[in-house]
Amino acid sequence: MTRRSRFQRKLKEFSDPHLGRRMVRAVAQKAESGGRPLRFMEVCGTHTMAFSRSGLRDLLSGRIDLVSGPGCPVCVTDTADIDAAITLADLEDTVLCTYGDMMRVPGSRTSLAEKQAQGAQIRVVYSAADAVQAAASEPSRRVVFLAVGFETTAPGIALAVRRAAEKDLDNFYVYSVQKVLPPALRALLSDPEVKLDGLMLPGHVATIVGREALDFVAGEFDMPAVVAGFEPVDMLHGLDVLVDMALAGEAAVENAYPRAVRERGNRAARGVMRQYFAPQAALWRGLGKIPESGLTLQEDYHLWDASALLPADEAVQGGDPPPGCSCGEVLRGKMLPPECPLFASGCRPEDPVGPCMVSSEGACAAYYRYHREEY
Ligand code: SF4
Numbered sequence: 070m071t072r073r074s075r076f077q078r079k080l081k082e083f084s085d086p087h088l089g090r091r092m093v094r095a096v097a098q099k100a101e102s103g104g105r106p107l108r109f110m111e112v113c114g115t116h117t118m119a120f121s122r123s124g125l126r127d128l129l130s131g132r133i134d135l136v137s138g139p140g141c142p143v144c145v146t147d148t149a150d151i152d153a154a155i156t157l158a159d160l161e162d163t164v165l166c167t168y169g170d171m172m173r174v175p176g177s178r179t180s181l182a183e184k185q186a187q188g189a190q191i192r193v194v195y196s197a198a199d200a201v202q203a204a205a206s207e208p209s210r211r212v213v214f215l216a217v218g219f220e221t222t223a224p225g226i227a228l229a230v231r232r233a234a235e236k237d238l239d240n241f242y243v244y245s246v247q248k249v250l251p252p253a254l255r256a257l258l259s260d261p262e263v264k265l266d267g268l269m270l271p272g273h274v275a276t277i278v279g280r281e282a283l284d285f286v287a288g289e290f291d292m293p294a295v296v297a298g299f300e301p302v303d304m305l306h307g308l309d310v311l312v313d314m315a316l317a318g319e320a321a322v323e324n325a326y327p328r329a330v331r332e333r334g335n336r337a338a339r340g341v342m343r344q345y346f347a348p349q350a351a352l353w354r355g356l357g358k359i360p361e362s363g364l365t366l367q368e369d370y371h372l373w374d375a376s377a378l379l380p381a382d383e384a385v386q387g388g389d390p391p392p393g394c395s396c397g398e399v400l401r402g403k404m405l406p407p408e409c410p411l412f413a414s415g416c417r418p419e420d421p422v423g424p425c426m427v428s429s430e431g432a433c434a435a436y437y438r439y440h441r442e443e444y
Contacts, residue, residue, distance in 0.1 A: 083300030084123075092305040093128050100132040100312050107315050108134045108264065109308070110402045112254070113271030114141025114430025115299055121439040123301045133308060136402035137432035139253050139356060140271055142218045143170045144400060144424045144431050147352035148390060150246045151176035154215050155184055157244055157375055164190040164207070166200035167215040174424040175391055197229030197243070204233065204241035213375045216245045220277040223247050223364055224338040227345035230366070230373055242375035245365055248351050250274050251282065252362035256353075258290040263401055267311040268294040272303070272326040277342075279334025280324045287320040298326040345370055354390065354424065355397030394423035399432050406436040407444035413437060 297307025351363025
C-alpha cells in the first residue's frame with residue numbers, strides 16, 4: 070500500500086458513519102444532562118459548512134446549538150475594502166487577480182463580477198503564485214493580487230511576494246485585506262451581548278499559530294475552547310471535549326486535532342509571514358476596526374503594496390453594510406441566517422445581498438443550501 074492510499078484510508082476513518090453515529094448519540098446524551106442547550110460558536114467558516122454538510126448541526130440541535138463566528142475571510146471583508154479593490158481594477162493597464170469567492174461580494178456600488186462584465190480586467194486565480202505568474206508574463210500591465218485570508222494562507226502569499234522580489238517584478242502588487250484571528254476573538258469575547266458556552270477554534274489557523282497562542286480565550290475570558298479538525302469525527306471529538314468542559318465549569322483551550330496542530334504551531338510558516346507582513350489595524354465586517362488584526366506589507370516590501378496606487382482622497386474607511394443585511398450579527402453569533410428578514414427571499418446565492426450568502430464558507434450560504442426547508 071502506498072503512503073498516499075494509507076493516508077486516504079486513515080482520513081476515511083475520520084468520516085466513518087458508524088463511529089459518527091455512536092459519537093453523536095454519546096455527545097447528545099452528555100449535553101442533555103446539562104438541562105439546557107449548550108451554545109457553542111464554530112468560529113471558522115470551514116467548520117460552519119462542515120457542520121451543515123455533515124448533518125451534525127441538525128442532529129445535535131436542541132442539545133447543542135451551534136452559531137457561526139467571524140472566521141470566514143470573505144464574509145468579514147469590509148464593504149470599503151471591496152470598493153477599494155474595485156477602484157484598483159478601474160486603474161488603467163491594471164489586472165486585478167482575486168479568488169472566485171470575492172467576485173460577487175457586493176461593494177457599496179457594485180461588485181467585482183459586475184465590473185468584469187463591464188470590461189474591467191479582473192481575473193479569478195487559485196493562488197497568489199498565479200498572480201505573480203501573470204505579472205511575469207505581462208510586463209506592460211500592473212497585476213494586483215487581492216489578498217484575502219487568515220494565518221492559514223498568509224505564508225503562501227508571503228512566498229509569492231518573495232518570488233516577485235526574486236524575479237524583480239515591478240508590476241506585481243498586493244492589496245492586503247488579510248487578517249489574523251486572535252485580535253478578532255478578543256473583540257468578539259469582549260462584547261457582553263455575545264453569550265456562549267464555548268468556542269470551537271479552527272484547526273488550520275492553529276496549525277500555523279499553535280495551540281498555545283489561543284490560550285488567552287480561557288485565560289482572559291474564562292471561556293472553554295477546543296481546536297478541532299474538519300472531518301465529522303474530528304468535530305464530534307471537539308464537541309465532546311467542549312461539552313465536558315462546559316458542564317464541569319472549566320475553562321481551558323484543548324487540542325482535539327493533534328495530528329495537525331502542535332503547541333507552538335509552524336515556526337517556519339510564521340517566520341516567512343513575519344518577514345513579509347506586519348500587523349496593522351483592519352476593518353472587519355460586523356466587528357469594526359480592530360488594532361493589529363490585519364496584515365500589511367513590511368516596509369522593505371512597500372514597493373509591492375497596492376494601497377499606494379489608491380487615490381489619496383480614497384482612504385479606506387469602514388463602509389456601510391448593504392441595506393437590510395444582517396451579516397454583522399450573523400458573524401458575531403447574535404443571529405442565525407434564517408432570522409435575517411432577507412434570507413431566501415431578497416437574498417439568495419444567485420442574487421446575494423451580503424457576503425455570507427456568497428462565500429463557499431458563509432453561514433447564510435450554508436443554511437440556504439442545507440437547512441432552508443426547515444425554516
Ligand atoms: S441572508 Fe443575506 S442579507 Fe441576510 S445576513 Fe445573510 S447575506 Fe446578509
